[in-house]
Amino acid sequence: MAGSPTHQTLSVLVENKAGVLARISGLFARRGFNIISLAVAPSDDERFSRVNLVIDVEETSVEQITKQLFKLVNVVKITELHPADSVERELLMMTVSATPDDRRGIIELVGVFDGKIVDVGATVLSVMVAGDPDRLDDFEDLMRPYGIIEIQRTGRVALPKARKAS
Amino acid sequence: MKMTGARALIKSLEMEQVEVIFGLPGGCILPAYDPILDSPIRHILVRHEQGAGHMAEGYAHVTGRPGVAMVTSGPAATNLVTPLCDAYMDSVPMVAITGQVGRAVIGTDGFQECDTVGITRSVTKHNELIMDPNEIPLLVRQAFHLATTGRPGPVLLDVPKDVLQVEMEWSWPTDDEVAASLPGYRPNMKGHPRMIKEAARMIGEARRPVIYAGGGILKARAAESLRELAERMGIPVVTTLMARGAFPDDHELCLGMPGMHGNYTAITAMQESDLLITLGARFDDRVTGRVDSFAPNAKVIHVDIDPAELGKIRQPDVPIVGDCNQVITEIVKALGAAGIGAADLSEWRSRISGWQERFPLHYDPHVEGDALKPQHVMEVLRDSAPEGTILASGVGQHQMWASQFWHFNEPYTWVNSGGLGTMGFSVPAAIGAKVGRPDRTVWAVDGDGCFQMTAQELVTASSERIPIKVAILNNAYLGMVRQWQEMFYEERYSEVYLSPDLPDYVKWAEAMGCAAFRVEDPSDVQAVIDKANSIDDRPVVIDFRTDAREKVFPMVPAGAANDDVVVHPSQKPTDKKVVQ
Structure with a gap:
């Protein structure tokens, strides 16, 4: 995924109502749109929620997906966030096998990626890392040799980049 | 004023000036059938719920007003799925009301329960499960507003039995309240002025233009303005299956129906055109044949109220989102303002009349002893x-x-x-x-x-x-x-x-x-x-x-290019491909 923008994020403001997510996922299934990830969260206004969708732009037309989404009555606003013009973050949580020999190395890597140890067991560590999604891919690759027991990623959320000059 | 949810539902339909409901009662919708006895609304008792849906569609097709179908839950709701999908595909304004099991029973596989809003989500413009009886008037108003504005379509309201039975406080929402309750719904009626000017310029320059008129002309009640545009510029018109009647068949500019079983002239004029003025049509596969060889030399002006239709199949040179009637009227004005008059299309028109003469609709006459043609x-x-x-x-x-x-x-x-x-x-x-x-x-x-x-x-x-x-x-x-x-x-x-x-x-x-x-x-x-x-x-x-051996001609075989239209065997052209 690194390098060329093969994905694009759509930040979709929707009415906070029952069934809205089903409408969105149903639309994607029916029209054959491919999505990479989807994250839903409340917005600053309790009437609305924000859905962050990451679309595979090589498989799916962003224009069609945007237009079809906007036809849903409960969709209020759609902002296209191109990777170059937006700040993207994702949260990863992982339980990794950590023998006493491995523990030091894992803790160091978590430090390098600005992560945190969130739980410690006799033979495992639970860690969290938030960051650029590509960096999380790297982190995952580096952890794999230790033995990933469980992993959860949130999917990416994004904001447009702030203007640097007034 | 207090009343039952059932009374509020029927009263809301009366407020929406519904004159007829096509329906069939059953367990969960039963409470709504009592106030019908006291309502001026006519109820037509169908024999199968699918019939109710298609009747509502037929009513909407000819009146332009939304058809209303009301049936009970479960199998009645699933029987309505086909007409809902039909109305969705053909943009027919329709409001469907289905009964649902009581709120406390929802999700427990109750008798005649089904997930009606889930099942109908992809075949309706919008649907709602009414959980609060006080919301009945607002949701009915929303339903009629959504069904009849923008790109029309079917809207379904699913009403649990107990929502119909309990008392609610009646209040009829204002237009503003309806608009405020639909923050994401703003159909764009007016075409972009720059695009309209550009469309007018292209129309003036075209030498082989065709107006490709679709069902959107009828939905927008734009037949008059279509005629004005066609006559002013002398541009021939094809009317798709959904647009039959949108432009009179007896008009000298009318080429009839294009597509898989369209007539040779309509198909070929589109293929040979240099400008397709697409009005409320959607490049359906039955019209285009193989898309990559459809009207290969034509520029495309595409007017549609639904932005998602623009560029869905064919990328337009001039996309215009808006109501067909308003946009055509604006294009005609723009032609006038720019002093663009009818171009000399005599060469094009004579090619067209050549095809018309050579390839009229044809069938073999009846032979004694055979079945009817x-x-x-x-x-x-x-x-x-x-x-x-x-x-x-x-x-x-x-x-x-x-x-x-x-x-x-x-x-x-x-x-x-x-x-x-x-x-x-x-x-x-x-x-x-x-x-x-x-x-x-x-x-x-x-x-x-x-x-x-x-x-x-x-x-x-x-x-x-x-x-x-x-x-x-x-x-x-x-x-x-x-x-x-x-x-x-x-x-x-x-x-x-x-x-x-x-x-x-x-x-x-x-x-x-x-x-x-x-x-x-x-x-x-x-x-x-x-x-x-x-x-x-x-x-x-x-x-x-009738004679079972009769086939529909012309025919563009599925997946074939429109250049390869198969005409009646007696009309086999010696040189089918027409040289530009």
Whole structure:
């Protein structure tokens, strides 16, 4: 995924109502749109929620997906966030096998990626890392040799980049 | 004012000026049927819920007002799925009301429970499960607003039984309250001025323009402005299956229907055009044939109220989102403001009339001893029909012959299932049309296969005194499938034979309270049609025994390019490809 923008994020403001997510996922299934990830969260206004969708732009037309989404009555606003013009973050949580020999190395890597140890067991560590999604891919690759027991990623959320000059 | 949810529902329909509900009661919707006894709204009791849906569609097609269907939960709601999908595909304004199990029972697999909003989500413009009885008026207003504005379509309201039973506080929402309750719904009516100017410029420069008029013309009630544009610039018009009647067939600029079974001239004019002025049409595969070879040298102006249609199939050079009527009017104004008059299209027009002369619709005349020619039956029906007759059809060969051989000279006289292609559409749709326009003669042209799917609604028509007329083109086959098996499967006929007299259509129709006739001899066609036209106190069914070997021509085989249109065998052109 690194390098060329093969994905694009759509930040979709929707009415906070029952069934809205089903409408969105149903639309994607029916029209054959491919999505990479989807994250839903409340917005600053309790009437609305924000859905962050990451679309595979090589498989799916962003224009069609945007237009079809906007036809849903409960969709209020759609902002296209191109990777170059937006700040993207994702949260990863992982339980990794950590023998006493491995523990030091894992803790160091978590430090390098600005992560945190969130739980410690006799033979495992639970860690969290938030960051650029590509960096999380790297982190995952580096952890794999230790033995990933469980992993959860949130999917990416994004904001447009702030203007640097007034 | 306090009232039950059921009363509020019916009162809301009254406030929306609903004059008729097509429906069938059952357990969960039962409370809503009590206030109907005291309401001025007419209720038409159907024999199957699918019939209610198609009647609502037929009513909407001819009146432009939303049709209303009301049925109970579970199997009744699932029986409504086909008409909802049909209405969705053809952008027909419709409001469906379904009963639902009580709120406390939802999700427990209660008797006659199904996830109606889940099942109908992809076949409605919008749907809502009403959980708060106080919201009934607002959600009904929303439903009618959504069904009739922007790109019209079906909207479904699912109402739990106890929501209908409990008391609520009545209050009728204002327009502003409705708008505020739909923050994400803002259909764009007015075309972009720069695009309109650009469209006018391209129209002025085109030398081989064609207006590609779709069903959106009728939905936007834009037939008049379409005619103004076409006449002002002298541009020929094709009318798609959904747009038959949007431009008069007897107009010198009318080329008729394009597409898979369109006429040669309409198909070829689009192929050869340098500008397709696409108005409320959506580049359906039945029109384009193979997309990458469709109208290869044409620039495209595409006007549609639904932005998602622009660029969905064919990338337009000038995309215009807006209401067809407003946009066409603006284009005409822009042509005037820029002083763009009719260009000299005489060369183009003469090529077109050459095709018209060489490739008119054609069928072989009747031969003594053979069954009736279905096309001939259509011609006699057409020529005998009283002024303003509305024609409904099912789906298949008879539908194509109806569209080809009828002369649609007035909008809203053609009721048909275009996008979904729903067999069994015609009888209930014709009933709905007749309810909407009781002053008009309504003919349903049906195939024998289609007729068997929904014929029971003739009982509805008889008991409700809705005197429609049905012409069954009975060739004893699923004719269109037979045609494909003949042409593309080496005449290996698989599961297409139906028998001409099982059922006995005359006896069956009579048992349903209709006048019924059988016609086998060509010399009887006229007399029996005249007789049918004279009966106005009950439905009429005519069983026309037609020739099963007749095929619909022209035909663009599925997946083929429109250049490879197959014409009637007697018209095989020596040089099919027309040189630019």
